[in-house]
Amino acid sequence: MKLIFEKHKDGRRGFSYGSNCVLEAKPLPRKYCRAKAAILPSLSELDVVRHYTNLSRLNFSVDTNFYPLGSCTMKYNPKFTEKVASFEGFLQLHPLLPQLSGGGKLAQGSLEVLYETEKLLCEITAMSAFTMQPLAGAHGELTGVMLIAAYHKDKGSRRKYVIVPDSSHGTNPASAAIAGYQVKVIPTGPDGYMDLAEFKKELSDEVAAVMLTCPDTLGIFNPRIKEITDLAHKAGALMYYDGANLNAMLGKCRPGDIGFDVVHLNLHKTFATPHGGGGPGAGPVGVSEKLAEFLPISRVVKRSDGSYALDYNYHKSIGYIAPFYGNFGVILKAYAYMLILGKEGLTKAAEIAVLNANYCQAKLKDWYDLPFSKNCMHECVFSAARQVKYGVHAIDIAKYLIDKGFHPPTIYFPLIVSEALMIEPTETESKETIDAFIDTMIEIARLAKENPSLIKQAPLNMPVKRLDEVRAARDPDLSWKPKI
């Protein structure tokens, strides 16, 4: 498709502000003005709408395709949450209003949403308090590690390491490093669990925290998790829970009960807010009681008269990690989702998510290698190692799935599984959809043996064939350039 810039025509307008109704003031002095106007496309409103509508049709999305992208929890995003988030009272509210004298009473609705969401998340995770500020999961991780740093500093303890298993999300070590820690990586043992002997070896009074995903990125719940948290606590380290996989745990198991001190959640995963093509998400962070005083300010409090207010009076707070109160629009949708599902709905979500993943695992395990043959939770991780013998790699399988109308699973992650295919069906997908996916996966396994070139050519039915990523990186073309 042409770029929007290639559809430009001088003189066209898609929007007009009309006359400005005030007297012309003397113009801004030239030295402050741009010499060259921005080269932007000029089109009619229809041109713009048609362009982006047609672009939208080139995407796979949850609403159009099965999207079992492991670790991303691509569940259905209920439509009513979009409607709720579009209520003018929420949409138009200026974030500084409650910070003005007399403005707080005009922000009570939004403050209540924040307060009540925090309360629900505390109960879901068994944490004492939450900050709703982090703007994404990785942002929550960074916030969590900063809270851990503040805690140790306050105790006068200088610790310089954060431990992560080699199966962790890349964001864990990256967040720890940005917060100023050195990262120690623990290998995964042959049983699929973090190697406990190696872990004990690395644990010391210089370790600030251990960051774990539970269930882990292989989709497995480690039954010895309590032993790990106990060992860490004994060494004075804090336990960090990467909540990317919380969907499997809703109503079943709570990080706080296991001994985790800090938790980040991905509202766009577990609580069904749209992923927006890469964001916005929201990554609230919950903490146990001993860490609550370090949470970012402001915090929302409920006064004795039942009204809500912003409280800045926490002198040990780490400060501001976002300009305001988090991605409010996203938090609101997650709140609406929790209200409609309630206790039974949330528990059922976890149960069916786990059922769907185990069903995929059971149906495909004869066709693909299962590196760690265990009962899985919300996702299962296969390896395409068997198919590689015929020259078919995980990426080829992904491209063939695209041709068949399925968004591929996450591939090549976790890094500890060669040719990984990480499948997370989520609870909102029906047996029929999953069966169709399974049939296609089996077809691929057969074709890999019989006619591998057919898979390696894929995709053939999409607007573009396989794209040259090496060329894109070698000679980056990152924006359209006007012809002069």
Next chain:
Amino acid sequence: MSFVPHTQEDIKQMLEAIGVSSIDELFRDIPLGLRAKSFNIPAGRPEFEVTQILHKLSLKNGIGLINFVGAGFYDHFIPAAVDAIAGRSEFYTAYTPYQPECSQGWLQAIYEYQTIICQLTGLDVSNASLYDGGTALFEAMMMAIRETGRNKIILDSGINLIYRTMLYTYTSNLSIEFVEIPVVHGQSSRKDLFKHLDNKTAAVIFQNPNFFGAVDDYSDAVNEVHKFGALAIASVYPVSLGLLKTPGEMGFDIATGEGQSLGIPLSFGGPYLGFMSAKNELVRQMPGRIVGLTVDSQGSRGFVLTLQTREQHIRRQRATSNICSNEALCALRAVVFVSLLGRDGLVELAEHNYQKAEFAKEQLLRLKSVEVKRSSATFNEFTVFLPCNADKVVERMIEKGFACGFPLGRFYKGMDNYLLVAVTEKRTKEEIIAFIDNLKKVL
């Protein structure tokens, strides 16, 4: 309601295929002692009840106020077409375009977004977006620290205090030396800048227009900064770039900012849009996703995520940043917004903001008791000196239906009587006059 499609029969068949007798059995790896000790969540409710509860809550927010509060976050008009496109679920229910062949719509839209950010800021390369203006500024600062191998940062105190506080928070566990240079008569003090600028300086950061609304040409300062081998970073307000000299024209190395003004609702502080652009040579230091143009196996044009070796999923603790998700849907709003306005519309928008703010200034001058600070040119926001505490005035004006501005005493010592007033294109002549009439009454 759980949006689960499974019938009892489905569940039975699936359990059989798995070879277990109950769903409970699937959770057997969780030791009984680690099961949830409680789960006191209210029972679910039907859609119409939840919708009603939240509608009532939305009405508890007072949004009838006529808004003159900006302070970095502005009440701009959003054309309905922006909502229509951002409301297409083929966009909003997709995720990061890891698989380019089934994500060309998103990838092309982001490539177009990157282009408009480059055009607005006058710089070479843009990423696919960041969380907000504050985190974008932090990321820019870290780019400069990595690029120069130095750790001293000079901050103009005209940068929004919210952003400065964020920079301090993020670096509290790192060894970074900060120096703040004062704003004198509305503008960043060159004398203080030159005093502190040295060979240890990684970056100097300015904001244009600054928090007091003043616009400046930083070319001279940027030139000095470069003589010391440091980078110059600008935090900018994109709507103002319809008129104002661009970061690129002033020689800045990196530009960041809050993109909320480009078609994104105020929404009580988020989701917003952090944008970032930089000179070509800094592209491998950039954080976040970047979309690039390439060709497919038949030679046709297509788009992919590129330069991924910078990123956490590959580089882990050595990545340029920990960013995974960004604010793509807000970036989409921005590119649709700017495309609707086009070349002339963006200039018109900036002109209207400037003209209306100038009109408000003229009208305010008629009030004997206030003083409009006119030592420097402004864009759509300016500082007013009141005869009494601005906090009090703000409170009385709220009673009268106006969010009349931001009291600067909240952020700056000794400025209790100063009010920061923003006037966007949405404010009509009548609203501006009514605002001033009411201000007169409460003073």
